[in-house]
Amino acid sequence: xxxxASASSSSGLPRPTRHRILPALGTKSRDSLYGTSVRMAAExxxxxxxxxxxxxxxxxxxxMLAFKDPAQPSPTLGDALNAGYLYLxxxxxxxxTNQTVALDIVRRPKATPIxxxxxxxxCKDCSEMRGYPYKRSHLVALRRAKISAGDPASTWWPGxxxxxxxxxxxxxxxxxx
Numbered sequence: 812x813x814x815x816a817s818a819s820s821s822s823g824l825p826r827p828t829r830h831r832i833l834p835a836l837g838t839k840s841r842d843s844l845y846g847t848s849v850r851m852a853a854e855x856x857x858x859x860x861x862x863x864x865x866x867x868x869x870x871x872x873x874x875m876l877a878f879k880d881p882a883q884p885s886p887t888l889g890d891a892l893n894a895g896y897l898y899l900x901x902x903x904x905x906x907x908t909n910q911t912v913a914l915d916i917v918r919r920p921k922a923t924p925i926x927x928x929x930x931x932x933x934c935k936d937c938s939e940m941r942g943y944p945y946k947r948s949h950l951v952a953l954r955r956a957k958i959s960a961g962d963p964a965s966t967w968w969p970g971x972x973x974x975x976x977x978x979x980x981x982x983x984x985x986x987x988x
Contacts, residue, residue: 864894871925872952876965879949882926886953888914889921896953899928900965904947905937909964911957926950 867886874882886894891914898911917928929950937945952965 900951903934
C-alpha cells in the first residue's frame with residue numbers, strides 16, 4: 812500500500828492522506844514533565860514576594876513612627892495590599908485626630924509609593940469647618956485593621972513627648988548618644 816491514499820474532496824480533486832505508521836508511540840508533553848516544578852517554583856516566588864512586601868511595610872511603619880515624617884523610599888500601594896496592610900493611618904493637623912483610609916479604594920496605580928498619597932489626604936471635618944479642602948495631614952503608619960477600641964491609633968515616639976517634633980534629626984542623633 813502506498814503511503815498516501817487518495818480521497819476525493821468537494822472539488823473533485825484528490826486529497827492526499829497520510830497513514831500513521833506507529834500511532835501508539837508518543838512523547839510526554841512539557842506540561843507533564845515540567846508543569847509541577849514550574850507551578851511549585853511560582854508558588855514559592857509568590858510567597859517570597861508576599862514576605863518581602865510584609866517586611867518592607869513593617870520597616871516603613873517603624874520608620875514613620877520613629878521619625879515622624881514621610882520616610883522615603885516607601886512601599887508601593889500594591890506591595891502594601893499584597894502584604895495584607897489594607898489601611899493607611901493619617902493624622903489631621905487641624906483637629907489632631909487619627910483616621911484610617913482604605914487602600915483598596917484609592918484610585919491610584921498600584922505602583923504609586925505610599926508617601927506620595929500624603930498630598931491627596933484631606934480631613935473631612937476640618938474641610939467642612941473651614942469651608943475649603945484642608946490638606947494639612949501626616950501619614951502615620953500602615954495598618955491591617957481600622958482604628959477601633961480594640962486596636963487604637965498608633966502613637967509617635969513611644970515614651971517621648973510631642974516636644975521632640977521641633978528637634979532636628981542631627982540634634983536627635985547627638986542626644987541619643
